[in-house]
Amino acid sequence: MNYPKNVGGTDRIxxxxxxxxxxxxxxxxxxxxxxxxxxxxxxxxxxxxxNAWTQFCGCNALFGIDTTQ
Structure with a gap:
């Protein structure tokens, strides 16, 4: 299943x-x-x-947080 990415940058590191x-x-x-x-x-x-590997976090999705920019 493909989830939209919502973890990136410093958050991922x-x-x-x-x-x-x-x-x-x-x-x-x-x-x-x-x-x-x-x-x-x-x-x-x-x-x-x-979370770091897939660049997806369910909690981020639940709260509408996107750190991929």
Whole structure:
């Protein structure tokens, strides 16, 4: 399914960097035995990376936000 792009520019870069950081936090938490923290950080990180990759965010669409300019 093709969604209209609504994530771009600095917003996309920030989501990508935060997504990578959260995945690293998730891995560190998993190694420390903190499974709940690892799961939450991992899901959030993967979500942000998905937004950066596809350039679409459902929340942005819901609120009419477009950062692609």
């Amino acid at each position: 920030i989501r990508g960097v935060l997504g990578i950081w959260l995945v690293v936090v998730a891995l560190a938490a998993l190694l420390a035995g903190q499974r709940t923290k690892a799961a939450i950080a991992g899901l959030a990180g993967i979500g942000l990376l998905q």
